[in-house]
Amino acid sequence: xxxxxxxxxxxxxxxxxxxxxxxxxxxxxxxxxxxxxxxxxxxxxxxxxxxxxxxxxxxxxxxxxxxxxxxxxxxxxxxxxxxxxxxxxxxxxxxxxxxxxxxxxxxxxxxxxxxxxxxxxxxxxxxxxxxxxxxxxxxxxxxxxxxxxxxxxxxxxxxxxxxxxxxxxxxxxxxxxxxxxxxxxxxxxxxxxxxxxxxxxxxxxxxxxxxxxxxxxxxxxxxxxxxxxxxxxxxxxxxxxxxxxxxxxxxxxxxxxxxxxxxxxxxxxxxxxxxxxxxxxxxxxxxxxxxxxxxxxxxxxxxxxxxxxxxxxxxxxxxxxxxxxxxxxxxxxxxxxxxxxxxxxxxxxxxxxxxxxxxxxxxxxxxxxxxxxxxxxxxxxxxxxxxxxxxxxxxxxxxxxxxxxxxxxxx
Ligand SMILES: Cc1ncc(COP(=O)(O)O)c(C=O)c1O
Numbered sequence: 001x002x003x004x005x006x007x008x009x010x011x012x013x014x015x016x017x018x019x020x021x022x023x024x025x026x027x028x029x030x031x032x033x034x035x036x037x038x039x040x041x042x043x044x045x046x047x048x049x050x051x052x053x054x055x056x057x058x059x060x061x062x063x064x065x066x067x068x069x070x071x072x073x074x075x076x077x078x079x080x081x082x083x084x085x086x087x088x089x090x091x092x093x094x095x096x097x098x099x100x101x102x103x104x105x106x107x108x109x110x111x112x113x114x115x116x117x118x119x120x121x122x123x124x125x126x127x128x129x130x131x132x133x134x135x136x137x138x139x140x141x142x143x144x145x146x147x148x149x150x151x152x153x154x155x156x157x158x159x160x161x162x163x164x165x166x167x168x169x170x171x172x173x174x175x176x177x178x179x180x181x182x183x184x185x186x187x188x189x190x191x192x193x194x195x196x197x198x199x200x201x202x203x204x205x206x207x208x209x210x211x212x213x214x215x216x217x218x219x220x221x222x223x224x225x226x227x228x229x230x231x232x233x234x235x236x237x238x239x240x241x242x243x244x245x246x247x248x249x250x251x252x253x254x255x256x257x258x259x260x261x262x263x264x265x266x267x268x269x270x271x272x273x274x275x276x277x278x279x280x281x282x283x284x285x286x287x288x289x290x291x292x293x294x295x296x297x298x299x300x301x302x303x304x305x306x307x308x309x310x311x312x313x314x315x316x317x318x319x320x321x322x323x324x325x326x327x328x329x330x331x332x333x334x335x336x337x338x339x340x341x342x343x344x345x346x347x348x349x350x351x352x353x354x355x356x357x358x359x360x361x362x363x364x365x366x367x368x369x370x371x372x373x374x375x376x377x378x379x380x381x382x383x384x385x386x387x388x389x390x391x392x393x394x395x396x397x398x399x400x401x402x403x404x405x406x407x408x409x410x411x
Contacts, residue, residue, distance in 0.1 A: 019145045026141045026372045032354065034361035046364035047395035049383040052342050054257045056388050061310045062256055069300040077296065082287070083111055084299040091306035096267060099227065100238035100248065104267050108275075110282050111299065113262035115225045117292035118249035120146050121285040122266055123181060125278065126219050127152040131180035136166060138345070138373035138380070140189045140223070152180065158376035164191040164336055164345070168202045175210045175218070182207065184239055185223040187230055190373050190382040191345045192338020194234050197242075204243035211245070217273055220246040228255035228311060230340035231318050244271035247282075252305065254342065257312040257386055263294040263302070317342065320385045320392050331400045332407070342386055345370075348379035349406050356381060359406070363398040 009017055020027075029035050038048070048055060057063075072078060083089060089106045096104055112118040123146060127133060133152040135143040136159050147154040157174045160167045171182070184203065186195040203220070211218045222239040227250065230236045240246040251264030266286075268278055286292050293299075304310070324344060325337050334347040348356045353369035356379075360367060370380025387395075 015149060015151075018148050022144045022148060023141070025374075029368065029372060032357070034354065034358040035366070037361040037364075038366055041364045044364065045390075045394050047366065047387055047391035047398070049365070049367045049385075049387050049391070049395070051368070052254065052257065052259060052384055052386050055386060055391060058256070058258060059310065059312065061308065062258070062305070065301045065304045065308075065310065066261065066298070068304075069297040079296070081296050081299060082283075082293045084302045088299060088303040088306075091303045092265070095306050096250075099236070101241050102238070102269065104270060107279055108270050109265050109267045110279070110286055111263070111265045111294055112286055112292050113294045114253050114259075114264045115223060115249050115251035116142070116146075117286065117289070118247075118251065118264050118266040119143075119183070119221060119223060120150065121282060121289055121292060122219075122221050122247035122249060123147065123150040123152065123183075124289060125281045125285045127180055130178065132176060132178040133181045133183065134171065134174050134179060135183040136185070138190055138370065138375040139183075140185065141372060143183055144374070147183075153178070155179075156374065159191070161375070161377060164188065164193040166195065166199050166203060168199070168206065171203065172206050175206070177214050179210065179214070179218055181219040181221055183221045183223060185225070186239065187226040187236065187338075187340030189226065189341055190343045190368075190370075190380075191336065192341045192343050193336070194230055194236055194339040195239075197237050200237060200239050200242040203239065207243055207245070217245045222246050222248050224248055225251045225254050226341040229314065229317065229342060231321065231338070234339040236340065240267070240269050244269050245273060252302075255311040256305070257342075261298060263298045316389065317385050320387070320389065323392055323396075324383060324385070327396045328399060331403050333399070333403060342384050344383040344385070346381055346383065348381050349403050351379050353379045353381060356402070356406070359402045360398060363402070365395045365398045365402075 093104060127150045129151040131152050132155045133147040134155045134157055137156045144154045155174055157170050207218045207220060220239055220243050224238060227236050238248060240248045246269045248267040253259040266282060272278055321338060328346060335344055338344055350356055353371055357367060357369050367381045367383050
């Protein structure tokens, strides 16, 4: 994609050309030799730690909920709709208000078909061409591209790679008179870090002060895709409790481990400046950007999902995290134990991530190379815990064998 000729560039918009360039490292995965080995392992034992996709059947309770609302119960069942029914909204608000300790009302919540749409529509609602939008790296694959599509200027700020925490002085230094928004992601993909109250207070203080100085609000876009996947004793705290001009972006796709079932929401802080206008603006954006709302049958199911606390088996995720962390640690891999999310972010034992992914893939173990996450330094790889227990078990001797071979110089 990166080597587009002049006439090819003319065939598509300049913004898509830019996004192709940004996403080069991500899309190159599909052309890599190691990734293409995945097909050779179809029907054979292997371990797929690539992306947050299910590797086992969904919980029966979840299947039952979705099945129940497919069949129309009245003529207008499949009319255009952008919110759940009253009971659904109440159930969503109850869980949300408990989780974040902020009293949202139903007007503050706009439903979207997942976090992609929530992030895109929040940013599009507040960003003017040339406005700077800060994001922290390493990060999920698409922030830079989403900012670019929203005509903002992406500004990458490095996380502290020793602690995986936000470097407050680096954030302060990155803010200019053009800063319009900051994207924050806790629990964090790929590091699994859950930011502390102290860090969030630090971010809020910086943004409040900078907003006053530049006499316009700097918005915080809080990507809380993994806020329900937090391992005890860590407690999740939402940035919205610390900073008033926050868009809280949530998705059910992670806690249900069903990214193909698209549903989520954006909750606007009730304390946001110009709250009424922003609610209206966000609703308009969500509607006109490809009508980015969930399907009606999924909206009807939200009351049951929330009231019955339906999710993937978090204990299974914790078990996989613990087994893998123990094995990797004993084998000599370096990493910080994740406090939340579906991921473990590990230092690659050699400089070439591709060679490392290649060595694992020969043995049927598949991980994502760190460079797809824009890390500031070093070489890394990411393991996804959505793999089954069987896959985890299969991978253990492979991780041990590969690091031993690398340290012995056999690769
Ligand atoms: C940090 C983060 N934000 C947003 C998303 C997108 O979520 P969704 O599929 O619900 O749109 C993902 C998906 O992996 C993610 O990891």
